[in-house]
Amino acid sequence: MRIDTTLTKDIDATETAARGLEQAGYDGLWVGETRHDPFLQVMQALQATESMTVGTAIAIAFARTPMTVAGVAYDLARHARGRFVLGLGSQVRPHIEKRFSMPWSHPAPRMREFVLALRAIWASWQDGSKLDFRGDFYTHTLMTPFFAPPTHPAGPPPVYLAGVGVGMTEVAGEVADGFFIHPFTTRRYLDEVTLPALLRGRARNGQTLEGFAVAGPSFVAVGRDEAELAEAIAGTKKQIAFYASTPAYRPVLELHGWGDAQPELTRLSKQGRWDEMSALIDDEMLHTFAVVGEPERVGTELTAKLGGIASRITLYATYESDPALLPALLPHVR
Secondary structure, three states: EEEEEOOOOEEEHHHHHHHHHHHHHOOEEEEOOOOOOOHHHHHHHHHHOOOEEEOOOOOHHHHOOOOHHHHHHHHHHHHOOOOOEEEEEOHHHHHHHOOOOOOOOOOHHHHHHHHHHHHHHHHHHHOOOOEEEEEEOOEEEEOHHHHHOOOOOOOOOOOOEOOOOOOHHHHHHHHEEEEEEEEOOOOHHHHHHHHHHHHHHOOOOOOOOOEEEEEEEEEEEEOOOHHHHHHHHHHHHHHHHHHOOOOOHHHHHHHHOOOOOHHHHHEEEOOOOOHHHHOOOHHHHHHHEEEEEHHHHHHHHHHHHHHHOOOEEEEEEOOOOOOOOHHHHHHHHH
């Protein structure tokens, strides 16, 4: 099982941080799309490292078109020589429509078509196939030599999709090379909802999960003493509450009988009362979504939580911590 981590959101510190994380022993580094363009940070991280996998987790697909994503991902794959993974996610409707001013409709079918369009575009560049993709959401039928990048030995990158709901998870199993488990998940949800959906998607092409990557960001609240642990728990509860306020993620709560908490969290989020939301996350919810404790315990329990499911685990810590603390987990997870 590969052990990954996430990159700093400070774009000025990207290269230094990436270099240090590789030296600390991580296998992979994931870049999210929050305050900066994730593809720029991926490029910085690739330049600063030598062997670790670097990818987007995630870049927002519906904020772009298949052609724009295909271009930047193909170039990064060339530069990375096999170390780049294109991770895509849908985001939620308000962000797509109100933040990016892009259309929203039928996210799972749209994502399926987005990935198929990517593959058609890449085939036209890599193999010389005629570009003739016609779908319900995207149409790509024009590619002249002037605009086609030259083929390269690395070829197109693998595509991972992120999802929580059944529809998007099935799409990932059908058309992607890997799947990102959302951090807002539980072992029970993985066993009862996620894995069956992935298997149904794979079965559409007569495939199993053999060779299919499952990557899992998992909440960790880790500390070496009471003060560190209290800070870690506070930060983790705050992030769990943020995700729990999203209506699209309510099925995870409902599976555990906590569905009634979601409307109140949504109400508080719309009022901007972010600091009050974490009070609704009790200890049972915390320990269901996160692994909590000292490094030795957290490392062992992470393996128990995702072992046998994930081929990669990302340590997801949403609080300030000693830079040496998370690497201390690595010997206990492998």
